[in-house]
Amino acid sequence: EAGVTQFPSHSVIEKGQTVTLRCDPISGHDNLYWYRRVMGKEIKFLLHFVKESKQDESGMPNNRFLAERTGGTYSTLKVQPAELEDSGVYFCASSPNRDPYNEQFFGPGTRLTVL
Amino acid sequence: GQQLNQSPQSMFIQEGEDVSMNCTSSSIFNTWLWYKQDPGEGPVLLIALYKAGELTSNGRLTAQFGITRKDSFLNISASIPSDVGIYFCAGRPGAGSYQLTFGKGTKLSVIP
Numbered sequence: 671e672a673g674v675t676q677f678p679s680h681s682v683i684e685k686g687q688t689v690t691l692r693c694d695p696i697s698g699h700d701n702l703y704w705y706r707r708v709m710g711k712e713i714k715f716l717l718h719f720v721k722e723s724k725q726d727e728s729g730m731p732n733n734r735f736l737a738e739r740t741g742g743t744y745s746t747l748k749v750q751p752a753e754l755e756d757s758g759v760y761f762c763a764s765s766p767n768r769d770p771y772n773e774q775f776f777g778p779g780t781r782l783t784v785l
Numbered sequence: 786g787q788q789l790n791q792s793p794q795s796m797f798i799q800e801g802e803d804v805s806m807n808c809t810s811s812s813i814f815n816t817w818l819w820y821k822q823d824p825g826e827g828p829v830l831l832i833a834l835y836k837a838g839e840l841t842s843n844g845r846l847t848a849q850f851g852i853t854r855k856d857s858f859l860n861i862s863a864s865i866p867s868d869v870g871i872y873f874c875a876g877r878p879g880a881g882s883y884q885l886t887f888g889k890g891t892k893l894s895v896i897p
Contacts, residue, residue, distance in 0.1 A: 705887075712788075712789070712887045712888055712889045713875075715885060718883050725883070765883075770883045776820075776828045776829070778826050778827050
């Protein structure tokens with residue numbers, strides 16, 4: 671069974687540009703999460719989808735970040751316009767059904783560098 | 786927001802030595818988790834703890850959920866080179882919470 675995949679693995683953009691990150695969760699997993707790790711800091715929760723609905727977006731930093739999960743399968747996270755402080759590693763994770771104690775399986779992350 | 790204080794930040798140890806790292810919080814956590822991240826990969830769950838006082842082992846790894854529910858430790862015995870990586874503690878603040886709160890990580894280096 672394929673794990674969580676993320677694309678691209680790396681992205682280098684200039685301040686003010688737009689970047690879209692993609693996450694493909696494990697097939698059949700209803701729950702999809704986005705997390706971010708800024709250099710040297712903790713991994714921070716951004717938001718949680720259940721199927722196509724946003725269940726919790728309390729961790730989204732500001733309105734420059736837009737996450738979607740149309741059709742309840744893959745998800746995209748768009749940053750527009752990107753700022754220097756958006757640099758970091760963006761992780762996606764997924765878990766099955768509605769039990770919050772189910773393990774969250776993480777993807778390899780997308781390393782975003784904003785110059 | 787809730788924070789987890791993880792220590793040490795980094796460790797250099799000789800192969801065969803035992804390792805200990807811990808996490809503390811000023812808030813109560815409902816679940817404690819320990820993850821390992823290898824270079825270029827995402828975090829992988831090592832051990833999950835669900836009850837205060839619980840002590841759980843997974844091979845050479847042992848972790849405990851503190852009695853006060855505000856701390857947890859992870860021990861690795863007889864370290865080997867493939868133990869190299871970043872270890873993260875994480876917690877769920879409440880029953881039914883999907884959101885994980887992470888520590889800053891402990892970077893472990895093992896000298897052969």
